[in-house]
Every structure is written in structure tokens, then in C-alpha cells.
Amino acid sequence: MPMRFATAIAKWLEDRTGLGAALTPILGHTVPRRTASFWYVFGSSTLALFALQVATGVCLALVYVPSADQAYQSLVYLNHGAHLGWFLRAAHFWGSNAMVLVLVVHMLQVFLFGAYKYPRELTWICGVFLLLCTLGMAFTGQVLRWDQDAYWGLGIGASIASRAPGIGPGLVHVLLGGPIIGGRTLSRFFTVHVFLVPALLMALLGLHLWLVLRLGVNEWPMPGRLVDRETYRKRYEEEVQRDGVPFFPLAARKDMIAMAAVVLAVLVCAALFGPHGPRGFPDPTVIDTAPRPDFFFLWLFALFALLPAWTETFILLVGPVVAIGFLVALPFLSGAGEKSWLRRPGSVLAALLILLAIGTLTGLGTTSPWSPLMDGWSATPVPPIYVKGRSALELRGALVLQFKQCRNCHSLGGEGGLRGPALDGVASRLTRDQLIRQVLQGGGNMPAYGKNLSPAEVTALVAFMQTLHPVDEPVARTAAGPLLGPR
Ligand code: HEC
Known part of the structure; x- marks a missing residue:
């Protein structure tokens, strides 16, 4: 009886929405056989981690107080007062680290498999902006921790931004919501972290997934099988028809295993290592802190510490434009031709070099005996x-x-x-x-x-x-006399 009732409800819903009829072909669509591989699971793993971030983030927002004088205490309360609050914070922290990491692996795989080439240029560009959004979430999230690291990290960031020629002061005002790091700064970062970027992220994610469905999963790259804009789509169709497998359950099974594995890894890390910070109430009068960003920005931190100070502004203003510009332009620079990494030694070498550089700098950032040389803020x-x-x-x-x-x-x-x-x-x-x-x-x-x-x-x-006065102007003194009285 209950079974029949449930079926009736399901039928009623399907009749009104038609969602089942719309989604079944999506789940069952055929993908090239060799893509049902563990090489292809990093995208869905990133998605799983994002879902975890949303879930833990919403729970955290129930307790977090986005006000400059209470944010810190609300985190301390989560750590020590609220039941399992520490675990929630830890899961959100480790989840964010894992999300950045897995996303980068996903991008690397896509790069090495030539999946950004024709006709998937837009999917790649969408992915570049998803990376930027994710890094934006990571950065704003650090600030919400509202401790000494956040305060001084932001201070350093603001002082670098202020040196941008012409737009500097305006930029700092937009970043901090005023001339100083205070309540408005926190409100600003809270809004960006909780409403703005997540909305953008979800919209981009929808587009990204739609494009993946529409253009098909990238086939396994075979050395010598070149992408030709004229013939590619037809050949892809033929391959999928001839030798495709349904996405669900065959390929999806591996995705689900990987998704469960990364989420489990995050939860284990959270349980083992606990939450991060907050480290010290933010206090502008305590200057002997060594603010350290979270690991995904450590390499940048190390880079700026090691480079001569005069290059900072230039690199900060020009670097991101060049890097993002290059990533966006990549599918147009090499949109056709060889896909296999076996025949693209230059690309493989470039990827390895970048990884090596970032890895080394991250290593230096964790163990650095120096502190960054920041003239304006030191x-x-x-x-x-x-x-x-x-x-x-x-x-x-x-x-x-x-x-x-x-x-x-x-x-x-x-x-x-x-x-x-x-x-x-x-x-x-x-x-x-x-x-x-x-x-x-x-x-x-x-x-x-x-x-x-x-x-x-x-x-x-x-x-x-008291020695700071122009030679020809006297030092200010209290007017002696009964009118003002003793001060
Ligand atoms: C976080 C930023 C900040 C720091 C750090 C800071 N100040 Fe100030 N200081 C201000 C601001 C803002 C004012 C203006 C206060 C006002 O408008 O009443 C001010 C005002 C002053 C004034 C009065 C100046 C005037 O012409 O009226 C003196 C003197 C002063 N600060 C000395 C110091 C000294 C000494 C230190 C270091 C021990 C210091 N400040 C550190 C922000 C700062």
C-alpha cells in the first residue's frame, strides 16, 4: 500500500514536471569507452567537495557572527563551546584546501589530455573562471577567520594594492570598505564569501556541466590522432556510436567512488588535525606576528618575500592579467592538432616546471626563516x-x-x-x-x-x-593660566 502510494506521487510529479524524462537521457548518454577511467574523475570530485563546502558553510553561517568585535569569539565558541563545532570548522577548512587541490589536478588532467581543444574552448574558459571563483572563496574565507593572520594579511594586501599607480587608494577603499580594516571590511568579505561568489560559482558550474554534456566527454587522446576543426565532431560522434558506454552506471561508478573517497579524506583530516585557528584576536597594536596565508597562497607569499620589493607592484598588477589572459587564450593558441601528452613534450615540460616552481615556493613559504620585505607596511x-x-x-x-x-x-x-x-x-x-x-x-x-x-x-x-615641528614654528603648549585649568 505505501509502495503504491509512493508510485502514485512519483507519477504525479513526473506528469507535472517531466524532469524524469528530461534527465534520464542525460544519465544514460553514451561516452567514449576509455573515458570510463579514473583519470576522468577529478571534475566530479571537485563538485563533491564543493557540495561539502556548501553544506558545512551553511551550518557555520548559523553560528558565525560577521561583526568585527564578535567574529573571533563566535569562532572560539564553535571550537570549544558548540557540540561538534570544531569538526564543522575543520571540515570546512580541510574541504577548502582539498577543493583547490583537486581542482588543480582536474585542470592539469584536462590540459595534458588536450581536452581544452576544439570544440571545448568555452568549457575550458568557464573552468578558468571557476578556478578564479574558487581561489576567491579561499581568500575571502581566510579573512572571515578574523584573527591576526587575517588582519595582517589583509593589511599587507591593502598596502600592496595602495601602491597601484592612480587607482591605489580607490582599490583599497573597495577592498576594505573604508580607510581602515574594520567592521565594514568584515561585512564586505562576508557578503562576497557567502552570497556573491557562491552565486557566480553555481551559475558558472551550471554552464560548465551543460557544455560537458553538450560537447561530450573528451575522448582518450591517441598519439597521432589530430584534432581537425572540419572533421572532429563527426569522428567523435562515430566513435561514441561505435564503441560508447552509457555514462550511468559504468563511468559514473568510478566518479562516485572518487567522490566518496575525497569527501572521506577531508572528514578524516578534519577529525585528525582539527580546525585551523583562529590564531589571536586581531590587534593592530601587536605587530610581532608573522602572518601566513593558507597553503594555496603560500607560494605567492614566498615569491613576494624573495623578489626585490620594487618588483612587487608590477608583478601584482601585471602578473594576474598575464596569467589569466594566457589561460583564457590557450584554447585559441593551440585549439587543434595533437592531443596526446606523449606528442606534446613542450606542454608537459611547461606544466611540470610550473608545478615544480609552485611546489618549491610553497615549501619555502612553510619553512621560511624570513619575513616578506614589504616597504610600505614595515x-x-x-x-x-x-x-x-x-x-x-x-x-x-x-x-x-x-x-x-x-x-x-x-x-x-x-x-x-x-x-x-x-x-x-x-x-x-x-x-x-x-x-x-x-x-x-x-x-x-x-x-x-x-x-x-x-x-x-x-x-x-x-x-x-615633540621634535617634529618646522624650525620656524614653536612647539604647541598648554596655555598656562586659570582659564583652562589643570589638564
Ligand atoms: C591603524 C593605524 C594607526 C596606527 C598603527 C597608528 N596610528 Fe596614530 N593615528 C591614526 C589615525 C587614524 C589618527 C587620527 C585620529 C583622529 O582623527 O582623531 C591618528 C592620530 C595620531 C596622532 C595625532 C596626530 C594629529 O595630528 O592629530 C598622533 C600623535 C599619533 N597618531 C601617533 C601615533 C604613534 C606614535 C603611533 C605608533 C605607536 C601610531 N600613531 C600608530 C592611525 C594610526
């Missing part, structure tokens, strides 16, 4: 003319200013950040007491340094800042 030395003829106390203050990286936000002699006012001439604007109060209590978007400076350091710092 302890730029105080220019000599500001320390000439100063007392020992004032000199010590100049060092404090340098080591506490005040110039991340303040410029001196035209060099340094622009978030706070330039400090040249500050002594003619502010009195000693006002300087002390500004340093200890911060305010107006400046962090309070009260807990991170010893009284001696404050005294020295303020003594140094």
Missing part, C-alpha cells in the same frame, strides 16, 4: 634628518616609532601610510599631554597603545614626536 627607518642632533631619549623614541610600525598609518618625510595624519609638524599641533593621550588611548581610528608600550617607551616616543 618598519621603514626614520629618515636621518629627523634624528640629527637629537638627545638619547629622543633617539630612543624614534626607534619605538619605527619598531611599533606607527608609519603603517602615518607618514614621515612623505613616506608611510595615509590612514592617520602625517607626523611631520605634529608637535606644533598637539601638546605633550595630547600626544601622550593619543598614543595611550588611540581613538579616531587609531588603536590604543596603552597596553603595548611601557611608560618609558611612551616617554621616549613623545619626546621624539
Whole structure:
């Protein structure tokens, strides 16, 4: 009886939607026999990992508070308070790592099998943008962790972006939602991570899968069997007719095994290694952190640390354009001809070299004894003319200013950040007491340094800042007299 009832419902649904009739041919469509292989499972494995990310992500969003002062605590609560919250965070973290990894393997396989060639150019381009979306998710996800790594990583990113000629300040404003890293920055990244990129990703994914269905799975590349735009489609049709196998269940079985394997691997990693961070409440006054990006960006981090600083801006602006441009142009540059990797030694070598370079840089990034040399966002030395003829106390203050990286936000002699006012001439604007109060209590978007400076350091710092005034302008003083009273 219940069986009959279920059948009746199914029949009713099929009658109204027609989905079964539409989907059955898709599942049963024939694919070239040799593609029912474990070489062809990386795309569906990426899809499985994406589904896992959506599922764990939605669960995390139930608890995560996207506000600058509570995000960190909500993650700590997930780690230690919520039942199995740590596992959820761990699964999302390891899932994101695995997704990037498997996606790259998928791309490599497609590249080596020549699957990007005619007529699958658009499928490849769609895939390039899927890669960008995935990396975008990985990057924005790191920021949502809202810890010291996220804060300082973003700070470094923003300072590099700010150096872009002309558009720099605008770019930083778009990135951070204002002049500083704060609540608006987090809202921005949350929206991008949770709504914008996932929507884009799903739309692209739909197009990608549609194209795969429409153009057929790439046949196993045979050395010497060239792609010719005139004859390719006909030959493909013939091969599938002559020697095809139904996608379901024959090829799909391997896909399902691989999908289960990668998801299981992620869950095992999550259980064994646990969640990542959050590492330290984000605090602009604690500068002795060594922010490290997650592994998929480590190679970039290492690259920038090793290259001379002056190349940074150039590479950051030109590099992505060249790389993405090349990937998009690839199917048009070599859209026909040989597909087999056995006959494309140049392509294989190029892929190996890129892998080797990225692998080496990643290795260096994990063990790096250095920290990246980032001029705009590091302890730029105080220019000599500001320390000439100063007392020992004032000199010590100049060092404090340098080591506490005040110039991340303040410029001196035209060099340094622009978030706070330039400090040249500050002594003619502010009195000693006002300087002390500004340093200890911060305010107006400046962090309070009260807990991170010893009284001696404050005294020295303020003594140094008091020397910062034009020669012909006097130092600001509290007006002595009964009107203002004691400060
Ligand atoms: C995160 C960015 C940031 C950092 C780091 C920072 N400041 Fe500031 N600072 C600001 C901002 C923004 C203002 C403006 C505050 C306002 O408008 O009230 C400011 C104002 C000041 C002022 C008052 C300047 C004036 O002309 O009114 C002084 C003095 C000052 N900072 C000193 C320091 C010192 C010393 C350090 C290092 C120990 C430091 N700042 C680190 C952002 C920063």
C-alpha cells in the first residue's frame, strides 16, 4: 500500500514536471569507452567537495557572527563551546584546501589530455573562471577567520594594492570598505564569501556541466590522432556510436567512488588535525606576528618575500592579467592538432616546471626563516634628518616609532601610510599631554597603545614626536593660566 502510494506521487510529479524524462537521457548518454577511467574523475570530485563546502558553510553561517568585535569569539565558541563545532570548522577548512587541490589536478588532467581543444574552448574558459571563483572563496574565507593572520594579511594586501599607480587608494577603499580594516571590511568579505561568489560559482558550474554534456566527454587522446576543426565532431560522434558506454552506471561508478573517497579524506583530516585557528584576536597594536596565508597562497607569499620589493607592484598588477589572459587564450593558441601528452613534450615540460616552481615556493613559504620585505607596511627607518642632533631619549623614541610600525598609518618625510595624519609638524599641533593621550588611548581610528608600550617607551616616543615641528614654528603648549585649568 505505501509502495503504491509512493508510485502514485512519483507519477504525479513526473506528469507535472517531466524532469524524469528530461534527465534520464542525460544519465544514460553514451561516452567514449576509455573515458570510463579514473583519470576522468577529478571534475566530479571537485563538485563533491564543493557540495561539502556548501553544506558545512551553511551550518557555520548559523553560528558565525560577521561583526568585527564578535567574529573571533563566535569562532572560539564553535571550537570549544558548540557540540561538534570544531569538526564543522575543520571540515570546512580541510574541504577548502582539498577543493583547490583537486581542482588543480582536474585542470592539469584536462590540459595534458588536450581536452581544452576544439570544440571545448568555452568549457575550458568557464573552468578558468571557476578556478578564479574558487581561489576567491579561499581568500575571502581566510579573512572571515578574523584573527591576526587575517588582519595582517589583509593589511599587507591593502598596502600592496595602495601602491597601484592612480587607482591605489580607490582599490583599497573597495577592498576594505573604508580607510581602515574594520567592521565594514568584515561585512564586505562576508557578503562576497557567502552570497556573491557562491552565486557566480553555481551559475558558472551550471554552464560548465551543460557544455560537458553538450560537447561530450573528451575522448582518450591517441598519439597521432589530430584534432581537425572540419572533421572532429563527426569522428567523435562515430566513435561514441561505435564503441560508447552509457555514462550511468559504468563511468559514473568510478566518479562516485572518487567522490566518496575525497569527501572521506577531508572528514578524516578534519577529525585528525582539527580546525585551523583562529590564531589571536586581531590587534593592530601587536605587530610581532608573522602572518601566513593558507597553503594555496603560500607560494605567492614566498615569491613576494624573495623578489626585490620594487618588483612587487608590477608583478601584482601585471602578473594576474598575464596569467589569466594566457589561460583564457590557450584554447585559441593551440585549439587543434595533437592531443596526446606523449606528442606534446613542450606542454608537459611547461606544466611540470610550473608545478615544480609552485611546489618549491610553497615549501619555502612553510619553512621560511624570513619575513616578506614589504616597504610600505614595515618598519621603514626614520629618515636621518629627523634624528640629527637629537638627545638619547629622543633617539630612543624614534626607534619605538619605527619598531611599533606607527608609519603603517602615518607618514614621515612623505613616506608611510595615509590612514592617520602625517607626523611631520605634529608637535606644533598637539601638546605633550595630547600626544601622550593619543598614543595611550588611540581613538579616531587609531588603536590604543596603552597596553603595548611601557611608560618609558611612551616617554621616549613623545619626546621624539615633540621634535617634529618646522624650525620656524614653536612647539604647541598648554596655555598656562586659570582659564583652562589643570589638564
Ligand atoms: C591603524 C593605524 C594607526 C596606527 C598603527 C597608528 N596610528 Fe596614530 N593615528 C591614526 C589615525 C587614524 C589618527 C587620527 C585620529 C583622529 O582623527 O582623531 C591618528 C592620530 C595620531 C596622532 C595625532 C596626530 C594629529 O595630528 O592629530 C598622533 C600623535 C599619533 N597618531 C601617533 C601615533 C604613534 C606614535 C603611533 C605608533 C605607536 C601610531 N600613531 C600608530 C592611525 C594610526
